[in-house]
Amino acid sequence: xxxxxxxxxxxxxxxxxxxxxxxxxxxxxxxxxxxxxxxxxxxxxxxxxxxxxxxxxxxxxxxxxxxxxxxxxxxxxxxxxxxxxxxxxxxxxxxxxxxxxxxxxxxxxxxxxxxxxxxxxxxxxxxxxxxxxxxxxxxxxxxxxxxxxxxxxxxxxxxxxxxxxxxxxxxxxxxxxxxxxxxxxxxxxxxxxxxxxxxxxxxxxxxxxxxxxxxxxxxxxxxxxxxxxxxxxxxxxxxxxxxxxxxxxxxxxxxxxxxxxxxxxxxxxxxxxxxxxxxxxxxxxxxxxxxxxxxxxxxxxxxxxxxxxxxxxxxxxxxxxxxxxxxxxxxxxxxxxxxxxxxxxxxxxxxxxxxxxxxxxxxxx
Amino acid sequence: xxxxxxxxxxxxxxxxxxxxxxxxxxxxxxxxxxxxxxxxxxxxxxxxxxxxxxxxxxxxxxxxxxxxxxxxxxxxxxxxxxxxxxxxxxxxxxxxxxxxxxxxxxxxxxxxxxxxxxxxxxxxxxxxxxxxxxxxxxxxxxxxxxxxxxxxxxxxxxxxxxxxxxxxxxxxxxxxxxxxxxxxxxxxxxxxxxxxxxxxxx
Numbered sequence: 001x002x003x004x005x006x007x008x009x010x011x012x013x014x015x016x017x018x019x020x021x022x023x024x025x026x027x028x029x030x031x032x033x034x035x036x037x038x039x040x041x042x043x044x045x046x047x048x049x050x051x052x053x054x055x056x057x058x059x060x061x062x063x064x065x066x067x068x069x070x071x072x073x074x075x076x077x078x079x080x081x082x083x084x085x086x087x088x089x090x091x092x093x094x095x096x097x098x099x100x101x102x103x104x105x106x107x108x109x110x111x112x113x114x115x116x117x118x119x120x121x122x123x124x125x126x127x128x129x130x131x132x133x134x135x136x137x138x139x140x141x142x143x144x145x146x147x148x149x150x151x152x153x154x155x156x157x158x159x160x161x162x163x164x165x166x167x168x169x170x171x172x173x174x175x176x177x178x179x180x181x182x183x184x185x186x187x188x189x190x191x192x193x194x195x196x197x198x199x200x201x202x203x204x205x206x207x208x209x210x211x212x213x214x215x216x217x218x219x220x221x222x223x224x225x226x227x228x229x230x231x232x233x234x235x236x237x238x239x240x241x242x243x244x245x246x247x248x249x250x251x252x253x254x255x256x257x258x259x260x261x262x263x264x265x266x267x268x269x270x271x272x273x274x275x276x277x278x279x280x281x282x283x284x285x286x287x288x289x290x291x292x293x294x295x296x297x298x299x300x301x302x303x304x305x306x307x308x309x310x311x312x313x314x315x316x317x318x319x320x321x322x323x324x325x326x327x328x329x330x331x332x333x334x335x336x337x338x339x340x341x342x343x344x345x346x347x348x349x350x351x352x353x354x355x356x357x358x359x360x361x362x363x364x365x
Numbered sequence: 366x367x368x369x370x371x372x373x374x375x376x377x378x379x380x381x382x383x384x385x386x387x388x389x390x391x392x393x394x395x396x397x398x399x400x401x402x403x404x405x406x407x408x409x410x411x412x413x414x415x416x417x418x419x420x421x422x423x424x425x426x427x428x429x430x431x432x433x434x435x436x437x438x439x440x441x442x443x444x445x446x447x448x449x450x451x452x453x454x455x456x457x458x459x460x461x462x463x464x465x466x467x468x469x470x471x472x473x474x475x476x477x478x479x480x481x482x483x484x485x486x487x488x489x490x491x492x493x494x495x496x497x498x499x500x501x502x503x504x505x506x507x508x509x510x511x512x513x514x515x516x517x518x519x520x521x522x523x524x525x526x527x528x529x530x531x532x533x534x535x536x537x538x539x540x541x542x543x544x545x546x547x548x549x550x551x552x553x554x555x556x557x558x559x560x561x562x563x564x565x566x567x
Contacts, residue, residue, distance in 0.1 A: 015367050015368055016367075016368055019368035100394075100398075130417070131417065131496045131497070131498060132417050132418055132421055132496075132497070132498050135418070135421045135422070135425065135498070136421055138425055138429075139421045139422075139424040139425040139428075139429060142424075142425055142428070142429025142430065143424070143428060143429060145429075145433055146398075146401070146433070146436075149433065149436055149437070149440070150398075153394065153440050161440075165437070165441075168433060168437060172430065172433055172434070175429070175430075192496075192498055322543075324540070324541070324543055325543045328543045328544065332544075
C-alpha cells in the first residue's frame with residue numbers, strides 16, 4: 001500500500017497524490033463492502049422465501065439450480081430474479097415528473113449504502129473510523145425517506161402518493177424512538193464511535209453486552225427498526241389490498257429492483273446495528289477457548305443472521321397493524337418508554353460509587 | 366491550489382447555485398429539494414472546518430426531519446402559482462427596500478475590521494483524539510447551560526402552544542380508540558354456545 005501511495009505522490013505531487021491515493025483506495029474498499037452486501041441482499045430474499053415457506057408448510061423456490069446440480073435446487077433463484085429484473089423495460093408513466101421519477105430510486109439506495117461506511121466488521125476492519133459514527137448513521141438513515149416521498153409524488157398516481165405519505169409519517173415517527181434508544185447506548189458507552197461502543201461491551205461473558213441493562217431499549221430499537229424499514233407487520237406503506245403496492249406502484253424493472261435492494265440492505269443495516277449496539281458486535285458470547293478461536297467477523301455475521309431471522313419470523317407470524325395503531329405504538333408507547341429509561345439510566349449513573357460497585361451493577365456502571 | 370481548496374470551491378458553487386434556485390424555481394417541490402441540496406453542501410463545507418458534529422446535526426435535523434415535513438406540506442397543498450404572483454409588482458418596492466437594508470446591515474457587519482481573513486483564519490488542525498462532539502457537549506452543559514436551557518424551554522413552549530391551538534376534542538367522532546381496543550378481553554366479546562350435534566338420519 002505504501003509503495004502505491006509513494007508512486008501516487010511522485011506522479012501528482014505530495015498534496016494531490018495523497019488525496020488521489022485516498023480516493024482510489026477508498027473506492028476499492030467501497031466496492032469490497034458493497035458487492036458482498038448486494039450478494040447478501042440477493043440471498044436474503046431467497047432465505048426469506050424459503051423460511052416463510054417452511055413456516056407455512058410449503059417448500060418455497062426449488063427449481064433454479066446451477067449446472068443442474070440437484071442439491072442446489074432453488075439456490076439459483078435470486079440470480080435468475082436479478083437477470084429478469086435487468087432485462088425488463090423501465091416504464092416511465094406519461095404523467096410522471098421524469099427527472100424526479102428517475103432520481104427517486106437513486107436517492108433511496110444512496111443513503112442505504114452510504115451508512116455502511118462507518119460499520120466496523122471486526123476491530124480493524126472498518127472503512128471510516130470516525131468519532132461521530134453513530135450520528136452519521138442516524139443522519140444517513142433519516143435521508144432515505146426522500147426517495148420514498150419523491151417516488152410517490154413524481155409517479156403522479158393517487159396510490160403511490162398515499163403510500164408515500166403513510167411511509168413518510170411512519171418513518172419520521174419511529175426515527176424518534178430509535179434515536180432515543182440509541183441515546184441510551186450512547187450514555188452507557190460514553191462515545192459516539194461505533195468501535196468504542198463495541199469495546200465498551202467487552203468482558204467475561206455476554207452479561208456485559210448492553211442487551212441486559214438496556215433490554216427495553218433493545219426491544220424498542222428492534223421493533224422501530226422493523227417499522228423504519230416498512231416491513232410486516234408495519235407494511236401499511238405498501239398495503240396490497242388498499243393501495244396496490246404503495247409508493248413504487250409505477251416502477252418496473254431495474255428501477256423497482258433498486259427500491260427493493262434499498263429495503264433489504266436497510267434491513268441488514270438495522271440487524272447489524274442491533275448486533276453492534278446490544279449484542280456485542282464481534283465479541284464472542286463467552287471469553288473462553290472454543291469461542292475466542294472463532295474470528296470476530298463470524299460472530300458478527302451470526303448475530304446479524306439471528307436478528308434477520310426475527311425480521312422474517314415477524315413477517316410470517318403477526319397480522320398487520322392498522323395505521324392509527326402504528327402511530328399510537330410509536331408516539332404513545334415507545335417514546336415515553338425511551339424517555340423514562342434515559343432518566344432512569346442517568347440516575348443510576350449518578351449513584352454514589354459504593355452502590356455502583358455492588359455485584360451485577362458493577363458489570364455495567 | 367490544494368485539493369481542499371478545490372473541494373471548497375465546488376461545494377460553494379453548488380451551495381450558491383442551489384440557494385439561488387430555491388427562490389427562482391417555479392415549482393415549490395423543486396424549490397424544497399434544492400433547499401435540501403443547499404443544506405447538504407453546507408454540511409460538507411462545515412466538515413472542511415472540522416465541525417463534524419454541527420455538520421452531521423445539520424443533515425440529521427434539517428434534512429432528515431424539518432425538510433421532510435416541509436416537502437410533505439408543499440406536496441399536499443395545491444399551490445396556485447399564478448395567484449401567488451399576482452401582487453408581485455405591487456409589493457416589489459417594499460421588498461426591494463427590505464432587501465437593500467438587509468444587505469447593508471450584513472455588509473456593515475462583515476466588512477468591519479473583525480471579519481477579515483486574518484481575524485478568522487481556518488481552524489488549526491486537531492489531533493486524531495480530538496472529539497468535536499465532546500467539546501461542544503462540555504461547553505453547552507457547563508459555560509452556556511443557562512442559555513441552552515432557556516432555548517430548550519422556549520422551544521417547548523412553542524411546541525405546547527402549537528398543540529394547544531390545534532387540539533380539539535370532539536365527542537361525536539366515530540374513530541376507534543386503539544388503547545380501548547387492545548384492552549378487550551375474550552369474555553367481553555365472545556360467547557361460546559354448545560349446540561347439540563344433529564343425529565344422522567338412518
